[in-house]
Amino acid sequence: xxxxxxxxxxxxxxxxxxxxxxxxxxxxxxIATDGIQAVDMFxxxxxxxxxxxLDLNLxxxxxxxxxxxxxxxxxxxxxxxxxARDSEADQVLGLGVGADDYVSKPFSPLALIARIKALxxxxxxxxxxxxxxxxxxxxxxxxxxxxxxxxxxRREVLFDGKTVADLxxxxxxxxxxxxxxxxxxxxxxxxxxxxxxxxFYGEERTVDAHIKKLRQKLERxxxxxxxxVWGVGYKFDDTQAEK
Numbered sequence: 001x002x003x004x005x006x007x008x009x010x011x012x013x014x015x016x017x018x019x020x021x022x023x024x025x026x027x028x029x030x031i032a033t034d035g036i037q038a039v040d041m042f043x044x045x046x047x048x049x050x051x052x053x054l055d056l057n058l059x060x061x062x063x064x065x066x067x068x069x070x071x072x073x074x075x076x077x078x079x080x081x082x083x084a085r086d087s088e089a090d091q092v093l094g095l096g097v098g099a100d101d102y103v104s105k106p107f108s109p110l111a112l113i114a115r116i117k118a119l120x121x122x123x124x125x126x127x128x129x130x131x132x133x134x135x136x137x138x139x140x141x142x143x144x145x146x147x148x149x150x151x152x153x154r155r156e157v158l159f160d161g162k163t164v165a166d167l168x169x170x171x172x173x174x175x176x177x178x179x180x181x182x183x184x185x186x187x188x189x190x191x192x193x194x195x196x197x198x199x200f201y202g203e204e205r206t207v208d209a210h211i212k213k214l215r216q217k218l219e220r221x222x223x224x225x226x227x228x229v230w231g232v233g234y235k236f237d238d239t240q241a242e243k
Contacts (some may be wrong), residue, residue: 002026002027002028003022003025003027003028003050003051003116003120004027004028004029004030004048004049004050005022005027005028005029005030005049005050005051005052005053005116006029006030006032006038006041006042006049006051006052006053007019007022007029007030007031007032007053008031008032008035008038008052008053008054008055008058008063008066009031009032009033009053009055009082010033010034010055010057010058010059011055012033014105015031015033016031017109018053018109018112019031021109021110021112021113022113025113033059034058034059034060034061035058035059035060035061035062035063035065035066036060036061037060038052038054038058038061038066038070039061039066039069039070042070042073042074042077043073046073046074046077049077050077050078050120051077051078051079051080051116051119051120052070052077052078052079052080053079053080053082053112053116054066054067054079054080054081054082054099055081055082055083056081056082056083056084057083057084063081063083067079067081067098067099068098070098071098075098078100078101078119078120079098079099079100079101080099080100080101080102080103080112080115080116080119081099081101081102081103082103082104082105082107082112083102083103083104083105084104084105098168100119100168100169100170101115101119101170101196101206102205102206102209103115115196118196118197119196119197121197141156141158142176143176143179143180145179145182145238146238146239147159147160147223147225147238148179148223148225148238150175150176150179152176155167155169155172157172157175159218159221159222159223159225160221160222160223162221162222163221164217164218164220164221164223165217165220166217167214167217168210168213170195170196170210171210171213171214171217173195174191174195174207174210174211174214175214175218175226175236177191177194177195178191178226178234178235178236179236181236182235182236182237182238182239183235183236183237183239184235184236185229185232185233185234185235186233186234186235187232187233188207188208188233188234190233191207191233191234192206192207195207207234211226211234214226223238225237225238
């Protein structure tokens with residue numbers, strides 16, 4: 001696969017290192033060194049980029065604002081956020097504005113490349129599935145539990161008839177994965193494998209940050225259905241939910 005990547009990074013040595021490793025993969029990349037330049041470059045040719053690596057700490061306009069503006073232009077372009085910050089709050093903030101993954105600095109270039117490949121591969125599979133759908137969209141739901149209904153084709157989630165709104169792609173995929181097997185406990189590593197498409201290079205905090213945001217959005221409609229199994233992982237269970 002040949003990718004074109006927008007590297008948004010104000011540290012020239014890091015940006016050039018990333019560009020060198022990407023070139024070895026046969027990928028083309030361009031560098032933006034501040035937030036304003038990044039938004040301008042993407043706005044000028046949004047369809048030209050297959051993926052964005054986005055530093056959180058940027059001059060002129062930080063990574064959070066850049067991600068928000070990019071998401072207004074393109075809801076779908078994959079974004080991997082890079083940052084030296086190492087707190088759950090920063091991860092949740094970045095993922096909450098639409099980043100697909102989160103990598104803490106310092107990072108291994110090979111690990112970053114593995115994540116990019118896994119993310120791109122998963123997107124290609126999903127797009128291929130959409131392209132092969134010849135029939136009109138089925139108005140039924142793929143998953144029906146006591147309280148929840150989920151349509152994968154429409155990316156629609158209903159809890160007791162109320163829409164669970166504003167789910168990011170990864171939040172939806174997490175919920176869909178767990179709701180397929182109610183009460184089954186999924187370890188963080190297993191969720192990384194099933195939702196992100198890789199095992200070894202995953203960070204458990206990526207799962208925790210997405211789960212936290214997913215819970216917040218579910219709880220807006222009273223859906224307290226994602227449970228923590230301490231020391232193990234998470235499970236979906238709506239048998240205790242009340243209508």
